Every structure is written in C-alpha cells, then in structure tokens.
Amino acid sequence: MYNFKxxxxxxxxxxxxxxxxxxxxxxxxxxxxxxxxxxxGSVVRSGLLDKVKNALDSENIPWVELGGAVPNxxxxxxxxxxxxxxxxxxxxxxxxxxxxxLDSAKAIGYGVYNEGDVWDFYxxxxxxxxxxxxxxxxxxAATGSEMSxxxxxxxxxxxxxxxxxxxxxxxxxxxxxxELTMTLPDYQxxxxxxxxxxxxxxxxxxxxxxxxxxxxxxEALMRTVIKYSLILEKEPDNYEARAEIMWAGSLSHNGLTxxxxxxxxxxxxGLEHELGGxxxxxxxxxxxxxxxxxxxxxxxxxxxxxxxxxxxxxxVRDEGSKEEIALKxxxxxxxxxxxxxxxxTMTELGIQPTEEEMELMxxxxxxxxxxxxxxxxxxxxxxxxAIYKMAML
Amino acid sequence: MYNFKxxxxxxxxxxxxxxxxxxxxxxxxxxxxxxxxxxxGSVVRSGLLDKVKNALDSENIPWVELGGAVPNxxxxxxxxxxxxxxxxxxxxxxxxxxxxxLDSAKAIGYGVYNEGDVWDFYxxxxxxxxxxxxxxxxxxAATGSEMSxxxxxxxxxxxxxxxxxxxxxxxxxxxxxxELTMTLPDYQxxxxxxxxxxxxxxxxxxxxxxxxxxxxxxEALMRTVIKYSLILEKEPDNYEARAEIMWAGSLSHNGLTxxxxxxxxxxxxGLEHELGGxxxxxxxxxxxxxxxxxxxxxxxxxxxxxxxxxxxxxxVRDEGSKEEIALKxxxxxxxxxxxxxxxxTMTELGIQPTEEEMELMxxxxxxxxxxxxxxxxxxxxxxxxAIYKMAML
Numbered sequence: 001m002y003n004f005k006x007x008x009x010x011x012x013x014x015x016x017x018x019x020x021x022x023x024x025x026x027x028x029x030x031x032x033x034x035x036x037x038x039x040x041g042s043v044v045r046s047g048l049l050d051k052v053k054n055a056l057d058s059e060n061i062p063w064v065e066l067g068g069a070v071p072n073x074x075x076x077x078x079x080x081x082x083x084x085x086x087x088x089x090x091x092x093x094x095x096x097x098x099x100x101x102l103d104s105a106k107a108i109g110y111g112v113y114n115e116g117d118v119w120d121f122y123x124x125x126x127x128x129x130x131x132x133x134x135x136x137x138x139x140x141a142a143t144g145s146e147m148s149x150x151x152x153x154x155x156x157x158x159x160x161x162x163x164x165x166x167x168x169x170x171x172x173x174x175x176x177x178x179e180l181t182m183t184l185p186d187y188q189x190x191x192x193x194x195x196x197x198x199x200x201x202x203x204x205x206x207x208x209x210x211x212x213x214x215x216x217x218x219e220a221l222m223r224t225v226i227k228y229s230l231i232l233e234k235e236p237d238n239y240e241a242r243a244e245i246m247w248a249g250s251l252s253h254n255g256l257t258x259x260x261x262x263x264x265x266x267x268x269x270g271l272e273h274e275l276g277g278x279x280x281x282x283x284x285x286x287x288x289x290x291x292x293x294x295x296x297x298x299x300x301x302x303x304x305x306x307x308x309x310x311x312x313x314x315x316v317r318d319e320g321s322k323e324e325i326a327l328k329x330x331x332x333x334x335x336x337x338x339x340x341x342x343x344x345t346m347t348e349l350g351i352q353p354t355e356e357e358m359e360l361m362x363x364x365x366x367x368x369x370x371x372x373x374x375x376x377x378x379x380x381x382x383x384x385x386a387i388y389k390m391a392m393l
Numbered sequence: 394m395y396n397f398k399x400x401x402x403x404x405x406x407x408x409x410x411x412x413x414x415x416x417x418x419x420x421x422x423x424x425x426x427x428x429x430x431x432x433x434g435s436v437v438r439s440g441l442l443d444k445v446k447n448a449l450d451s452e453n454i455p456w457v458e459l460g461g462a463v464p465n466x467x468x469x470x471x472x473x474x475x476x477x478x479x480x481x482x483x484x485x486x487x488x489x490x491x492x493x494x495l496d497s498a499k500a501i502g503y504g505v506y507n508e509g510d511v512w513d514f515y516x517x518x519x520x521x522x523x524x525x526x527x528x529x530x531x532x533x534a535a536t537g538s539e540m541s542x543x544x545x546x547x548x549x550x551x552x553x554x555x556x557x558x559x560x561x562x563x564x565x566x567x568x569x570x571x572e573l574t575m576t577l578p579d580y581q582x583x584x585x586x587x588x589x590x591x592x593x594x595x596x597x598x599x600x601x602x603x604x605x606x607x608x609x610x611x612e613a614l615m616r617t618v619i620k621y622s623l624i625l626e627k628e629p630d631n632y633e634a635r636a637e638i639m640w641a642g643s644l645s646h647n648g649l650t651x652x653x654x655x656x657x658x659x660x661x662x663g664l665e666h667e668l669g670g671x672x673x674x675x676x677x678x679x680x681x682x683x684x685x686x687x688x689x690x691x692x693x694x695x696x697x698x699x700x701x702x703x704x705x706x707x708x709v710r711d712e713g714s715k716e717e718i719a720l721k722x723x724x725x726x727x728x729x730x731x732x733x734x735x736x737x738t739m740t741e742l743g744i745q746p747t748e749e750e751m752e753l754m755x756x757x758x759x760x761x762x763x764x765x766x767x768x769x770x771x772x773x774x775x776x777x778x779a780i781y782k783m784a785m786l
Binding site for chain 1: 394395396397398399400401402404405406407408409410411604605606607609610612613614616617620621632633636637640641644649652653
C-alpha cells in the first residue's frame with residue numbers, strides 16, 4: 001500500500017430539482033461577475049440555460065455568457081473565454097452542460113488566473129498556481145470532471161488533445177440532477193457509461209500494490225456501472241439508473257477508486273486522446289474501441305489484476321488457469337461494450353488510420369506522456385503502435 | 394432513491410511519515426495563532442506532540458496548548474479551551490490525538506466562533522454559523538471525526554452526552570499515519586473497529602429507499618472492516634490492516650455510505666450515548682453491547698435490509714426464510730464482536746443498570762432525539778427501554 005492524498009472539496013447537490021438551487025450556491029461565492037459557459041444548443045433548447053440566467057438575475061448576480069464548447073473542446077474557444085472574462089472582470093465561472101463545457105471552463109479559469117499561455121499547462125511546460133473558482137450544473141454523466149482535478153483540451157493547430165490535472169481546478173460545487181441527462185442520445189449515454197467505467201479501470205489495473213478498501217469500492221463501482229448501463233440501454237428514462245450512473249461517474253474520477261494504489265495506468269486514455277484529437281471521435285467510444293486491444297497486449301504483465309477483475313467484476317467462474325480466466329474477463333468486458341453498442345475496434349468506431357497515421361498517433365502519445373505511459377505494463381512508443389494496430393482488426 | 398448533499402472538503406494526507414507535513418499544512422492556513430489540543434499522556438510519551446510543536450516552530454507559527462481531553466470528552470475542558478483560545482487570539486485549532494481530542498477541538502471551535510453557550514448546539518437549542526478551522530493529526534481509527542461533520546461532548550452536570558453535526562466542523566485537513574495507531578491497547582483498537590463498522594451500519598439499516606452505488610460501497614466497507622479487524626486481533630502491528638481500518642474509518646462517517654438513502658438510523662448510537670454519559674464506558678464497546686438487542690428488536694420491520702446484510706456482508710448462505718437468514722446475520726455479527734473481544738450485552742460490558750437507571754436512560758435518549766429515533770424502526774421511549782432490558786440478558 002502506498003501513501004496518498006485525498007482531496008475532494010466539491011459540494012455536491014444531487015437529485016431531482018437541485019438546479020433550482022443554483023442561484024443561492026453562486027451567491028455563496030460572493031463573486032462580482034459570473035461567466036456562464038455552455039456547449040451547443042441543448043441547454044438552450046431544454047430551457048436550462050434560461051433557468052440558470054433567471055436564477056442569477058433573481059440573486060442580482062451580474063453575468064456574461066459564452067456558448068459553443070464542443071466535444072473535445074477547443075483551445076480557440078478557451079482563448080476567447082479568457083479574453084472575455086478578463087475584459088468583463090469575471091471572478092466565477094459557471095459551466096452549464098457536460099464534460100466539454102466544464103473542461104473548457106476549467107481551462108478558461110486557469111487562463112484568467114495565471115499569466116502566460118494557458119496551453120503551456122496542457123503541454124506539460126508549467127504548473128498553474130490557481131484557478132478562477134468553477135461551479136457546474138451537470139447535464140451529462142461521463143467525464144467525472146465535476147469532482148475531478150482533470151480537464152482535456154484540443155488544440156486545433158495539429159489537432160493535439162491534452163489533459164491537465166490540478167487540484168485548483170476542482171469545482172467548488174456541482175449540481176447533479178439525473179433527469180437532466182435523460183435527453184441525451186443513446187450513443188452519448190453509452191459513451192458516458194464507458195468513460196465512467198474506464199476511469200476506475202485506469203486506476204485498477206496497476207502492477208504494484210493496492211489497498212483492499214479501495215479495490216472493493218472500485219469493484220462495487222464497476223459492477224454498478226455495468227448493471228445500470230445495461231438497464232439504460234433498454235430504459236433510457238429510468239431515473240434510478242440515470243442516478244446510479246451519474247453518481248458513479250463522480251466517484252469514479254474524484255480519486256476515491258485509486259487511494260493507496262501504486263499508481264494509475266491511463267494508457268487507454270492516452271491512446272484515445274490521439275484519436276479524439278485527430279478524428280474527433282466521441283471519447284467513450286474511442287476508449288471502448290481501444291480497450292480490448294490494450295488489455296490483450298498488457299494482461300500477462302498484470303495477471304493478478306486481470307484475474308481479480310474477471311472474477312470480482314465480470315462474474316467469470318474461478319475455473320481454469322489464471323490466464324484463461326483473465327482472458328474471459330477481457331472477452332466479457334468487450335461483450336458488455338457490444339451490448340451497449342460501443343465499438344471494440346477502430347474499424348467499428350468508423351476510422352481506419354493508415355500505417356503512417358498510426359505511427360504519428362503513437363509518436364504523439366509518447367511525447368504527451370513523456371516517453372512512457374501505463375502501470376499494468378509500461379508502454380513506450382512501439383507498444384503504443386502495436387496496440388493501435390491490434391485495434392484495427 | 395433520495396436527493397442528497399455530499400460535502401467532504403477535508404484534505405487527507407494518508408500514510409507513513411505524513412505527520413512530517415503538519416508544519417506546511419498549518420502554514421497554508423495563514424493563521425495567527427494555533428491552539429494545539431490533545432488528550433492524555435500518549436501523544437506526549439510517543440514524542441508526537443513535541444514533533445508537532447517543533448514543526449510549528451520551524452514555520453514560525455505561534456501556538457498555545459491545551460491537553461486533557463478524555464474519552465467521552467468533557468464540556469468543562471471545552472469551556473476552558475474557548476476561554477484560552479479567545480484570550481490568546483487563536484484562529485486555528487490543531488487536534489493531536491483521536492476522536493476525543495478532535496471532538497473537543499470542534500466544540501472549542503464552535504464556542505470561539507459563535508456567541509453564547511456552546512452547549513446550546515449540543516442541546517438542540519440553536520445552530521452554529523461557523524467554526525474556527527480545525528486540523529488533525531490522528532492517532533486512533535474510530536470516530537471518523539477527521540472527515541465528518543459530527544462531534545460528541547459530555548456535560549458533567551447530569552452526565553449528559555450529546556452529539557452535534559454541522560459542516561462547519563469538518564476539518565480542513567487530516568494527517569493520517571496508520572503507524573501512529575499501533576501503540577493502542579488491543580481493547581481500544583477493537584472499540585475503534587466496532588465504531589467504524591457501526592457508522593456504516595447506522596446508515597445501512599433504513600426502512601426506505603437506498604441507492605445501489607451506496608449500498609455496494611457500504612457492503613464493501615463493512616466486509617473490509619470485519620476482515621482487517623480480525624487480522625488486527627492477531628497482529629496488532631500489521632501496517633496494512635491498520636491502514637485499511639484507518640481509511641475505512643474516515644469513509645464510514647464522511648457521508649459516502651449514506652448517499653441517496655431515505656435517512657439514517659443511529660438508534661444504537663443514541664442508546665449508547667446514554668451509557669457513555671452515565672457510565673463512561675468506551676464508545677465502541679457500548680455500541681457492541683447494545684447492537685444485537687437493537688437488531689433483534691427491529692429486524693422484522695426492516696427485513697429486506699437485514700436479509701441483504703446477512704448475505705452480502707456476513708456471508709450467510711441464501712437458504713431458508715428471509716427471517717431465518719436475517720437472524721443468522723445478526724448472530725454472525727455478534728460472533729464477530731466476540732472474536733474481537735467486544736461485549737454483546739451490558740453485563741459483559743461490566744455494567745448492570747437498575748430498572749430505574751434504564752428508565753432514566755431511555756427517557757434521556759428520547760429527549761435527546763426529540764422523542765423519536767431510528768429508521769429501521771422508529772423507536773420511542775418505551776422501545777428504548779425494551780432494548781436496554783434485552784441488552785441486560
């Protein structure tokens with residue numbers, strides 16, 4: 001077991017109608033002006049955005065707005081937000097939407113608070129010393145960004161997607177009404193479920209020591225996500241299932257499922273970022289398309305964890321060799337992805353990179369991770385390329 | 394499933410040697426003067442107190458000290474601490490010790506921040522509007538006070554023990570080195586394990602709706618606590634076991650294991666507070682002495698939860714009627730208490746209240762809870778008396 005830090009300061013209000021409290025929550029921040037940051041039209045069409053604006057008006061809190069955050073949110077919009085926020089004297093950012101609006105809001109927050117180019121944080125060149133405080137009214141269960149220290153931004157020049165993590169970026173509050181996720185297309189719901197599952201898997205598949213308290217929570221979370229993802233596939237309006245998935249999404253990425261472990265893997269995330277950057281695929285679908293290939297490439301180096309995962313999460317019977325059991329666990333996971341209509345290869349994802357493009361992705365992924373990535377098995381550039389090639393089959 | 398708030402702002406540093414960081418953590422608070430509050434001699438004898446003082450000196454942080462917090466911490470010492478802190482201009486309180494020192498520190502914090510008599514908060518007469526910020530170097534795994542909003546204080550006049558909960562009292566940081574718990578007497582270790590188990594049980598045994606994500610985490614936690622309590626009974630110096638129990642202690646009472654549930658029970662805690670107040674018994678032992686009687690008194694009204702507990706936590710085979718299975722789960726829990734040398738009756742606890750004393754306790758417990766207590770079954774005064782009488786057998 002390893003030492004760890006656990007810090008999840010986000011105040012979560014969870015359940016039906018909690019968005020009604022957005023005005024009083026922002027009021028508590030004693031801010032001068034709010035930037036309301038959102039994505040595309042869905043929060044406009046649903047009336048949520050107007051509800052939020054009215055709530056701020058009722059509390060006499062001045063605000064400005066910036067929409068347009070897209071999946072794999074863009075650096076150019078972040079720059080626009082930083083300029084707007086500085087000009088308007090914004091000292092609080094309220095994201096209304098999913099992980100894209102929220103990650104974009106975090107980047108704007110870093111850019112306003114710190115001198116210099118905000119991309120330098122994402123480009124591993126420097127560390128933030130603070131962030132404009134962020135709140136969120138969440139409309140999608142997926143990235144866990146509402147309680148996490150993470151965000152990911154895509155730079156259009158070269159289509160480079162990079163993540164940055166800092167505790168300064170953890171939202172001060174998160175309003176989470178599962179009903180707000182019910183209007184999502186089924187594909188987006190399944191992508192979200194996949195991302196949630198993966199955030200714990202990325203912490204679970206490590207070669208070194210772990211902690212039983214953490215492992216058993218992680219296993220409970222993964223079983224819960226799988227169970228309710230399958231229910232949502234049949235019943236997208238099932239409130240209980242929406243709520244289970246939404247809360248699992250926050251717990252999966254706030255640090256809880258990694259406490260005491262020897263590290264994290266996050267190789268699949270790293271590999272997917274290159275797909276997201278180059279081909280603009282949905283993040284969750286990209287993860288599903290790569291995971292099986294990653295798992296088959298690394299499982300022998302982390303056999304005890306793949307064995308445990310198979311028996312404790314995927315319900316594989318403890319019969320046969322550990323290697324056989326581990327493989328059955330990988331197959332069962334891919335079967336799950338298929339059941340929720342997620343791809344298990346890049347071809348199913350709808351992309352067919354050339355050899356050169358795969359080499360480029362492996363090279364960029366290697367650079368983004370400082371040369372090495374992963375804990376289940378430490379991957380270098382040639383491993384990354386091998387996994388991309390496997391995922392073409 | 395019910396709406397919920399989740400708010401656990403405490404920054405946790407967990408693992409070996411983390412107490413070395415106490416100086417820099419206090420420094421982050423930008424405080425003028427610290428009150429170091431501790432219990433009896435153990436933190437003096439171990440050298441921990443000197444280490445903490447030296448760390449503050451190294452950071453040039455002025456401090457004053459107050460020792461003497463005892464198990465079931467006393468109101469008179471709280472008053473003394475409030476007076477000292479006000480006189481000295483204290484604006485941060487650092488508890489060094491277990492739940493007693495920390496609960497006492499919380500009460501001092503409320504008393505310094507708010508006008509009037511601090512006992513009024515514990516006596517259900519008013520609500521705090523703030524608290525002097527608290528940090529803790531924890532030396533015992535038990536109360537979960539290091540991440541919780543709770544504290545319990547005993548008023549010597551009438552020997553009344555009362556709890557008070559407010560988010561203002563959640564510590565800003567908690568330093569948790571499991572090694573610091575290794576010097577505890579075995580009895581105190583077992584009492585702590587029992588208290589930890591109970592904090593989740595008090596949330597788990599509810600008659601209304603719950604949430605699967607929460608239930609499965611709660612079950613994972615209870616299984617983990619039982620597993621490592623039994624290891625500690627044999628190997629008190631086992632670091633892994635100390636760490637599993639210590640982290641479970643924080644998670645068990647920070648709110649995580651109650652999210653989305655219809656309420657909490659906490660009847661066993663309420664009944665035990667009267668034992669603690671009147672007979673000054675160790676809290677964990679008092680809980681163990683009462684739990685089986687409480688469970689047998691209420692289980693028919695909450696059969697689905699006792700059935701689930703038996704099969705998912707206590708390993709009872711799913712054979713026979715639900716009532717039979719539920720009873721086997723209760724028996725298995727009592728067997729567990731016996732294995733870690735905890736009492737399962739008041740007689741085994743070493744107290745034999747008279748009929749009149751039991752009536753007094755039931756009456757005080759009823760008053761403390763506003764007439765009704767519990768969720769598995771709502772208890773009124775006569776129920777409380779019946780449970781005390783059952784626990785005499």
